Structures are given as C-alpha cells and as structure tokens.
Amino acid sequence: MSGPGTPEHAPLPTATGTTDGAPATDTPERALLPTATGARTLAVVRGLLRRHRLLAVTSLAVLVAGTGIGLLTAPLLGRIVDLVVDRGGTAALTVPMVLLLAVAVARGVATAVGKSLVARLGETVLADLRERFIARALRLPLERVEKAGSGDLTARVTGDVTLIARAVRQALPEFANAFLTIVLTLVGLAVLDWRFLLAVLVAVPVHVLTVRWYIPRAARIYAEHRVATGALQHQLLDSVGGVRTVRAFRLTDRHADLLEKRSGAAVDLAASGMRLVSGFFSRLNAAEFLGMASILVTGFLLVDAGSVSIGTATAAALYFHGLFNPINAALFLIDDAQSAGASLARLVGVSSLPAEREPEGRPAAPVDGSVKVTGLGHAYVDGHPVLHEVDLDVRCGERVALVGASGAGKTTLAKLIAGVHEPASGTISLGGVDTRELGPAGVRRAVTLISQEVHVFSGTLAEDLRLARPEATDEELRAALDHVGALEWADALPEGLATVVGEGGHRLTVTQAQHLALARLVLTDAPVALLDEATADAGSAGARVLETAALRALEGRTGLMVAHRLPQAATADRIVVLDGGRVVETGTHDELVAAGGHYAELWSAWSDSRREPAAVRD
Template sequence: MKPTGLPIADTKQTLRHAGRLAGQHKGQLITTIVLYTLASAAGLGAPWLLGVLIDRVTTGDGGAINAIAVAVAGFIVGHAVLSGLSHYVSSRFGETLMARLREEFVRRSLALPLATVERAGTGDLMTRSSRDVSQLGQVLRRAAPETFVCLVSLLLTLGALSLVSPLLALVALATTIPVLWGPTRWYLRRAREAYLAENATYSQISENLAATVEGARTIEALRLARQRMETGNGDIAASYKAERRTLFLRSILFPSLDFGVTFPVASVLLVGGLMYSADMATLGMVTAAVLYINQAGEPMFMLLALLDELQSGEASMGRLIGVGPVESTEKNRQDDRDRTGPAVDATGVHYAYSEGNDVLHDVHLTIPRGERLAIVGPSGAGKSTLGRLIAGIDSPRRGTINLNGQQAHSLSLDQLRDEVLLVTQEHHVFAGTVRDNLALADTSADDDRILAALAAVDAAEWVRALPDGLDTLVGSGERSVTPAQAQQIALARLVLADPDVLVLDEATSLLDPRAARDLERHLAAVLSGRTVIAIAHRLHTAHDADRIAVVQDGRIAELGSHDELVAAGGHYAGLWRSWNS
C-alpha cells in the first residue's frame, strides 16, 4: 500500500499555533520587539543629521559641524550596539520556541496510533523530524527576526522620509508598490503548495531509502538491487522536478525585487533634483530623502526576499504541527472504573487493510477477565490482525471492541496502554543502559522491581553478568544483545507495565522451543490474574491455555478448551495431530 502521508496543518492553523506559542513567552517577545524598534530608530538619525550638515555647509554656517559629526557617530554606534543586542535576544527567543516545537513534535509523534504511522510510512515522519525541523529552526533563528527588523526599519524609514518631504515620500510609494505588488502576489499564491510538494518528495526518498536499508539482505538474495536503484533514481528525479519548481518561483521574484528597490531611488533623486531646482527643497532635504529611500531599499528587498524562507518555514511548521493533537498528560488510569464486564468483548468485527478486501469477517469473541486465550490458525488467517484490533492498534471497519466495558476507540492513548499491551516478535533496544530500557515501562521502578521483572523472564542471570550490570550501555553503538535477549528485555518491560490485558503475538519466537516453554510458564505465574491473549504457531502454547480460538479465513471457526477441540475432531484436532506427528 502506497504511503498516504501524515496530515498537514493549513495556514490558519499554523499561524494560530505560532501566535499561541509566542504568547506563552510574552516577556521575551516584548523585549525583542522593543530592542529591534530602538535599533531601527537609531539607524534613522545619521541620514537626517547628514542632511542638516549639508544645509549648514551650503549656507556657510559651520559652527555646529563638529557637534553634528559627533552625533552622527553616536547614532551609528548606538545602532550597532542595539542591533547586536537585538540579535542576541531574538536568537535566544528563537531557540526557546524551537525547543518547545521539538518537544511538541515528539509528544505528537508518540501519540500517533501505530496504524497511522504505518499507513503514512516512516519516511514521512523521519523527514519531518529531521529536514522540516532543521528548516523551521533556520527560520526561527534568522528569517523571522530579520523579517521583523526589516518591517520595523521600513516603517520607521518611510515615517522619517515623510517628515523630511511628504511629496518625496509619496513619490517613493507610488514607484514601489505597483512594481512589487504583482510579482509578490503571484509568488505567494504558488509558493506554499510548491514547498509542500518539495518536502513531500524528501519524505518519499526517506521512505524508500529506509525500506531498502531494512530489507538489504532480502534485496541481495532476490537480486533486486537494480530495481531499488531505479526506484531511488525516480524519487530523486521527482525531487529535482519539485525543486526546479521552487527555483522557478524564486527566479521570477528576485529580479522583480531588484528592480523594485532601485527604481524608487532613481525616481526620488530625479524628483528631488527638480524640486531643488525650483527652490521647493534644500540640498540637505534631497540628500536626506535619497539616503532614506536608499536605506529603505535594503529592508524592503530583504523583507520580500525572506518571503522565500518564510514560505518554506511555514510549510515545515504546518507539517510538524499537523502530525496530530498533543495527548493530554492528565488522563491517568482510572482504577476505580466499573469493571463488571468481560476483559475483551468483540462484536460483529470486520476489518480490511484495503477497501473492499476484508481480512476479518463478523468476528464475535468474549474473553473473561483473567482468562488465558490462545489464538491459532494457518498463516494469513487473520490471527495477528485480530490481536492488533484488540490492542487498539487499528479500529474495526465495522463492529465494536470493548475493553473492560468501554469501547477501545473511546479511550485516550494513555488509558488504552494502561488497559492493553501488544508484544510482538519485533523488539527494539534503545541506546542507553539496561536500566533505562526497562524503566521506559515504569519510570518509578527501582532496581529491586527491575531485577524481579528480569527474573520473571529468565534474564536476571545474564544481565548481572554484564560488565556494569543494569548500568551497562546497550543499543546502537554500544554493547550488542542477541535477538533472544532483546526479546527478554521487551517481555520484562511488560511485566513492569503490568497491563490488564496482554496480547502476545509470537512474543517468544526468537527463543528455542525449550527456553520459550520455560519462559511462558514463568510469565504465566507472574501474570496470574491478568488476561493473556497468545497468538501462537507453537501448539504447546495453546495446550496450556484456558481456551483456544481457531481462526480460519478471517472467522472464528472453533472455540473451546484443548481437550474439547481435540475431541471435536475439527481444524484444531488436525493441527494438533500434525504438530505431534
């Protein structure tokens, strides 16, 4: 199934979120605004004083030349100091916002249902967490404060020009707005869509690259290297085309900006010269006006040029905050909830990975609290799919699944994980200590509880034998653990998590049969009183269960104890005979 991509926030949502985020740091925001305003105001003093100086010299009044020169130097120094301080404060402000956005993005990503990530593809999430975060960081550190500086400088400069000569200020506006309005509007109507498309191509590159790396051995065995290279080349070609699109937009915008900032200077100089000839303005006024409009040209050009970075940053921010709503951290487990119903109650469940192709058909299954149920059946029958639905990874297309009396889809993610956990044969050991890896399940667990959980899965002995015991660093770049040891760490996590309902999907498949059987017996003792649903191919797991559900072609074909199903002589009896032959 082709990844569909994660949601993207629209412009209104992005701007509203940015405003709310900035409002949470009003002190830094106000300080930044005040300093930039003062810096911009200090930069206006020198052109005005130079105009006064020229008028004094032309009229023969040179008495105040030294004082004016000192004042000009003072304004220049003040502007430099305030600008430096402004950049420092705004950089700190930008880093603060960036840190908050990163934290929010991590919370949003962890709150995503696994099914959503699988449908979208991990490449999209990888690109958002790397390239989009990097682009947004550049905007918050540089483009956003620079845009504010340019805007304030432009407004103050035009105000100062109006004070010097309202007529010349009108000339400047009349020769600027018509020239820049058309190209800027044309650019803004196309830029966001173009940058979103560009970022989407990077997501596709990451998705296919990750799939190629993960399946490297299979690709080599089946000689699919050329096919994967062609796929990669196609992704790069699509990215090249998307970047050509954004480059085309910039190639239209920037030349227009160059003309838009030079034409007003020439116009003001021409009209100013005519006014001076007609004794309508002094030479100092014309000089100050030309200096002001020339000074306004730089922030005007920068302001419009920064639109490119702002559009890219806005697209990246939309991709980051569009990942999903942040789950409330205040939704805790409700241990006092009425638990009079069964642990799991599936009624009329249908499910399809693709529309029109159901893999589960009208499944009805009630599991009392504390029961150990084994789900068996041939490969592709729908066993793992049923386990995913019970664990809340996916939702039924039709029908309902209740956990302890509440519909699974109505529970928050935190509540759902308190109720049920799914453990599969795919396990991940995070970079860190053994203790860190286990404490993920319960941050309040002390060493005694951690060691007890390890003992429950027959892992305490080899963990104690590590060079630093629980403090031994494992994971990427550190001490490696075997697949079987990684599986034991994952199972020890679930002992610490202590859920009400536990779904084991071939959770002991990486252990040899004898070790797996011993481990399952240990787990059965530790998880006594918990509801355990074991999806298994090894029938000794089913033999030890209270009841067995046989899944055949997406339906519950048989349901009963081991002895009952063997005596019935149906599907399970045939599987049991094959297993023991």
C-alpha cells in the same frame, strides 16, 4: 507458516501501511495527517504569543529603538555634506563625526539585543508548539497514525520542526529587523521631504507585483515538496524496514521504481523552487533600479529649485540605498517564511486533531484477565475483509497461540484486541468489560502488546525499563530482568543498569532488546499480554531463549501469542488456527495434530523442513 528467514509479519508494502491481510497496490494511498489552514495557524500562533506578551513587547521595543537610532546615520552624513559644501572647516565636522560613532555603537548594541530577544521569543513559542504537537501525537488514535504511514508523522516531527527552528533562529530576527527598517526609513524620507517618499513609491508596484507573483507559487511548491518528502521518507521506511520481505517476495524492482518515482518528484519540486527564486530576485533588481533613478531625479530637481540642500538630497539617496538590503532580505525571507509556514501548518494540523475518544464518566475496570471476542470483523480496505465473524473466548491466565499461514489475520486480531484498530463489526471484552466502555487508555492499561519491532529508547537501561513503571526501584528492575533471564547480560554491561543504551549508546542485540521488552511487560503487570512474533528476528538460538523468557513473562497473566515458531505454539494451553480471516480449528497441540486438519498440515510441513536428510546424517 513461513521459515525463520522470512518472518510472515515483516512490513509489506500495502495501501494502508498494515502488514497482515491488507492488499498491496502499485500506488499506495495513505490518509495523510491534516494540514491546518492559514487562519487556523495564525490563530494558534497568536494564542502562543499572548502567553509571552511581555517578552514580545520588550523585543519589539528594543528593535524599534535600535532601528530608529540607526536611521540617524543618513541625516548626519547629509549634514557633513552640507558643511563641506559651505566650507565650514574641519572643526565643524567634529560633532557630526562623534555623533556618527555614537549612533553606530548604540545601533549595534540595540540591534544585537533586539535580535536576541526576538530569537528567544521564537524559540519559546516553538518549544510550546513542539510540546503541544508531541503531546497530541502521542495521544492520537493508533489506527489514524497507521493509516497516515510512519513517514508522514516522522517527517513532521523531524524535518518540519528542524525547518521551523532554523527559521526562528535566523529568519525571524532578520525579518523583524528588516521590516522595522523599511517602515521607519519611509517615515524618515517623509520627514526629509514628502516628495522623496513619493519618488520611492515608484518602486512599490514592482515589489507588490513580485510578491503577488511569488507567494502563491511558492506556497504551493513548498507545501507539495513537504508532502513529497514525507512520501519519500515513508517509502524508505517501508523498503528498508521490510527489506527481507521485499527480497522474499521479489519486490526489489518494484520498490526501487517507487523510490525513484518519489525521489524524482521531490527533486522536481525542489528544482521548481530554485527557478522561482531566480525569477523573484531578477524582479527585485528591476525595482531597485527604478527606485534609485526616481530618487536621484527628484533630488536633482529639488536641489535645483532650492527646496532642499545637497545634504538633504544625499540623505534621501542614502536612505533609499539603505533600503536595498532590508527589502531584499524581507522579500527573500518570504521564501523561508513560506517554507516554514507550510511546516508550521503541518504541525498545527496534528496538534489540533482531536485526542483519543474516552468514555464518559468513570470507566469500569476489568475484573480479571479474560478476553472475549464475539462476531469480530475487520477490513483495511472496504470490500476486502480481513477477519470474518471471529469468536474467541480466552480464560483468565490461559495461554493461547494464534497460528495460521501468512495473511490469515493473526496480527490483525492481535491489534484489534490491543486497541490499535477499532473493529468494523463485533465486540471485544476484557475482564468482562467492553473495550468501548474502557476507552483507549483503559485498554492500554489492561493489555500490553509486544511485537518483533522493539524500540530501545536513548538513555540508561534503568530509564528505559522505568518507562513501564516510573516509580520502580533498582531492586524491582533487577527482579524483572531476572524473571525473564536477562539479568546476567544486564549486569555484564559496562555500567550495569546505568549503561546508556539506544541511539549513541551501547547497542543491544535483537535478543537483548526483546528481553528488555519482556522485562517491561513484567514491570507493567498488565493482566493481558499479546506477543506478536516477539521472537521472530532473534534467530533459532535466540528464539529458543526468548521463548523461555516469554513463557516466564506470561506467568500469572493471560497470554495470546502470534506464533512464528510452531514449537512455541505447542507449549500453549490452547491453539487457535486461523485461515482466511476465520477460526477454523481450536484445541491443544496433540488434539489438533490427531485431527489431521490445517494445524496438522502446518506441523508436518514444519517438521519436514527441520528433518535432516539421510545423506547428511550418514
């Protein structure tokens, strides 16, 4: 057993993100969550757009109207040039000038409304996709999420969603407006004279080659950068979350090297992206030069031949000059589109994953709180089994402590019973029903797992408690808190049950957070409770308070405790000792101490570590 300062199941750096029995490696391999293909991503987006067809059509119509009105500016300016050349006088300029003012106002209003509608459409579609992503992420098999690592899922739900939201609010309206401006301007050039359109097309090959050069490189770099960012975030969570274990096992240098390596990879990819953007814009400048030179030469030749007026040539030049910003914006936004597209594919990849496998038909319900494990075996990595042929029979209402040295398989056994992992071999029955027949949802209804890592959700204390039972009244919430000895400090909060806790609210202590988890257990009223080191982080005094609270929370239900403190194990009805993934001893505290086996050695070591030296007593 490890001492209080080094909880034996604090997160260790492992190949699979597990913490009990999984081998650690210098280059952890994670089964990252999938990324959707381009075709699959487009199919999902099209499906979401069809749900908001009216808004999409309205947005497009308003933007087209605004862009079309704005294109009248160049012909009006050309008309003014012709009037000046023909010496039409100031009176002749009145109508074109008034029209220019009207065009500017109408274009501004229509463009603003159109962009607003496009942004609203994007936000609506993003909200649908976000809800779809969250709904599926919450229903993914827990083992799949653990294999991917917390950093991968966290990066998608934070960084990827943020990036897409920024693209929807800024890039999407700008891109839509730029694209329509380009298309309608080309139509306007053709209306002025088809030869102006041909002159403009001289720059098209440069644009096409630029995009073809840029897109494949950008897609690869941005996709790799998102993965590298996720790997960096995963490593930060591992290193910071398990800092005590990292220090205890003298892994500080190794974790620092891993952080430096993954930070360097992310920085290198970001720098490559910046170099790519610089090359991209240098090519666009060359295209602008070629296009403008071509349109001026064409205008000169046509005016000289008498085919068009100076005003028409001026309008053509203004049209092409007006394309600079839209083309640059559209092509530059490909940069944002590639990055957002990579993030979008990562969200769609998760939202398209199959949900947890549920049994066909109506699953049977457990008849009681008994737990039976037969021939259970499990391995996180092939060839490195963590549990070997484990048999365990827990009677309904019995309290059993799982004891053993670090890496013995205690947490793995608890997670298998709770349905976090599927066993490699053997069976688990809850209340006489095989867990495969119950399905993941049935197992969660029957078993509540409380670990040393308790999350306090942002909201009032009452809302946090009602996560366990949404229909619970305030009296039932207070009764649950009182049952685990937490009502006193809950009433002492500034606003009692209405006090906002969690992120941005009142900060609960470790002991209070565990009290909250135990109160949730009482409200859930699951027949089986698993306490995995639930008192490990509370310190000696807090641990004793929580041990009492845990015993009260387990009243009337079957309890399995992964015991960090042997005095807690001594209070159990029965103690099961694991070593090397096998059950080596079982019995009461007194029986095992008298037997002189593994448990007796652990108890002796624990007692010696708590015995005061004679010099101190004197």
